[in-house]
Amino acid sequence: MRLVDLIEKKRDGGVLTKEEIEFFITGYTKGELPDYQVSALLMAIFYEDMTDEEITELTKAMAYSGDTVDLSDIAGVKVDKHSTGGVGDTTTLVLAPLVAACGVPVAKMSGRGLGHTGGTLDKLEAIPGFKVEMEKEDFIKQVNEINVAVIGQSGDLAPADKKLYALRDVTATVDSIPLIASSIMSKKIAAGADAIVLDVTCGEGAFMKNLEDAKRLSHTMVRIGKLANRQTMAIISDMSEPLGLAIGNALEIYEAIEALKGNGPKDLMELVYVLGSQMVVLGKKAKTLDEARELLAEKLASGEALERFKEMVKAQGGDVSYVDHPEKLLTAPVKKEFLAEKSGIIHEMVANEIGIAAMLLGAGRQTKEDIIDPAVGLMLHKKVGDKVEKGESILTIYAKDDKTKETEKLLSQNIIIGSSAVETQLIHDIITE
Numbered sequence: 001m002r003l004v005d006l007i008e009k010k011r012d013g014g015v016l017t018k019e020e021i022e023f024f025i026t027g028y029t030k031g032e033l034p035d036y037q038v039s040a041l042l043m044a045i046f047y048e049d050m051t052d053e054e055i056t057e058l059t060k061a062m063a064y065s066g067d068t069v070d071l072s073d074i075a076g077v078k079v080d081k082h083s084t085g086g087v088g089d090t091t092t093l094v095l096a097p098l099v100a101a102c103g104v105p106v107a108k109m110s111g112r113g114l115g116h117t118g119g120t121l122d123k124l125e126a127i128p129g130f131k132v133e134m135e136k137e138d139f140i141k142q143v144n145e146i147n148v149a150v151i152g153q154s155g156d157l158a159p160a161d162k163k164l165y166a167l168r169d170v171t172a173t174v175d176s177i178p179l180i181a182s183s184i185m186s187k188k189i190a191a192g193a194d195a196i197v198l199d200v201t202c203g204e205g206a207f208m209k210n211l212e213d214a215k216r217l218s219h220t221m222v223r224i225g226k227l228a229n230r231q232t233m234a235i236i237s238d239m240s241e242p243l244g245l246a247i248g249n250a251l252e253i254y255e256a257i258e259a260l261k262g263n264g265p266k267d268l269m270e271l272v273y274v275l276g277s278q279m280v281v282l283g284k285k286a287k288t289l290d291e292a293r294e295l296l297a298e299k300l301a302s303g304e305a306l307e308r309f310k311e312m313v314k315a316q317g318g319d320v321s322y323v324d325h326p327e328k329l330l331t332a333p334v335k336k337e338f339l340a341e342k343s344g345i346i347h348e349m350v351a352n353e354i355g356i357a358a359m360l361l362g363a364g365r366q367t368k369e370d371i372i373d374p375a376v377g378l379m380l381h382k383k384v385g386d387k388v389e390k391g392e393s394i395l396t397i398y399a400k401d402d403k404t405k406e407t408e409k410l411l412s413q414n415i416i417i418g419s420s421a422v423e424t425q426l427i428h429d430i431i432t433e
Helices: 003-011 018-029 035-048 052-063 091-101 120-124 136-146 159-169 177-190 211-227 249-263 266-282 289-301 304-315 351-361 405-414
Strands: 079-083 106-110 148-152 195-202 231-238 334-339 344-349 377-380 393-399 415-418 427-431
Touching: 003 018, 003 035, 018 035, 018 052, 018 159, 035 159, 035 177, 052 159, 052 177, 052 211, 079 091, 079 106, 079 177, 079 266, 091 106, 091 120, 091 148, 091 249, 091 266, 091 289, 091 304, 106 120, 106 136, 120 148, 120 249, 136 148, 136 304, 148 304, 159 177, 177 195, 177 211, 195 211, 195 266, 211 231, 211 427, 231 266, 249 266, 249 289, 249 304, 249 377, 266 289, 266 427, 289 304, 351 377, 351 393, 351 405, 393 405, 405 415
Parallel strands: 079 195, 106 148, 195 231
Antiparallel strands: 231 427, 334 393, 344 415, 377 393
16 A cells, blocks of 8 residues: 555545555554655645545544553543633633532543643643642542542553644644544544543634534534544534633633632633533433533532532642632732723624733743743633723733733734624534534
């Protein structure tokens, strides 16, 4: 078998067989196929697309290209959640302990963020002492004992995805639904969950800018999951404006703790309830979504979800006094109010640009080598649709020094105040097939 024949076949609209896909993935993972040929095949896939069967075989080949995680020693149905990303996405920090408090084991492996703000691991590390590295045996023991652990990916999970993503990044083939879907789902399958709930974000702060693409990606990933014998469903949520109020690592931990106390922003909590209800039903702790939502609300109100978060922090070496006194997380030397230039109603808060404004403060990474400052970021006081008076604070800038001009310029350009009322929609669709 020769890769040039596969390139030609896909270029001419042909369908690759399971054997051909495995040859491609195995050969590239082992370093036996050159980048220039694999780049040509990726471009052919970009233009000619793939069938569901091709995408499933590609996903499985990538998932089993390295280590896989066996979670069979954890009792119950293991449910994982994955978000395609956004700005101020604090969901996992609230969702994981809340769902765990409902009796569903959440054995989550997360990544670090490259872009606007840190990933879930970076956020958790804003709690002094919190350890995201853990031996597999300790990981399984912790989930069996308290139903929740959030750690970094261990071993060599889906190495084919790492190599392919690096190549896609420099060959303008990132924006391909078959390649996006196989990248996400290969890691989820390798990570060992029984069921997967996907939060596919859509809008200016998301990878998928329009609803049509978000729907196609969602349907594709749900079908892949089911063909790979994983119960899978997707929520399409809006990311036109930042989710919640906090953008920045320590700030998002502060927001998560407040949310677990029952003081969470309306949009963040609605998304938590929608995703959490699906997870609780898939985890067989409720028969209907309404019943699951009631259980989630009960666990939040009773304080059990907050206690579960505290147990996780303690188990992973974190200083639990920061959970009892989250104001200790607010350590940025400079706090500056960003004021409304006129009165009116906020029409837009362009999510990706607001995210970049936070990144310029040090809240995110522009390169893998960048070091995140956990203390910096933005705390919103207003959202799209809210009234604002001239001179009123729209948000607070948390900075390491008073050099915030670039951030303020971006904020001025991307927070639009108008005069008419604005309606927003958080959940666009729920995809189950």
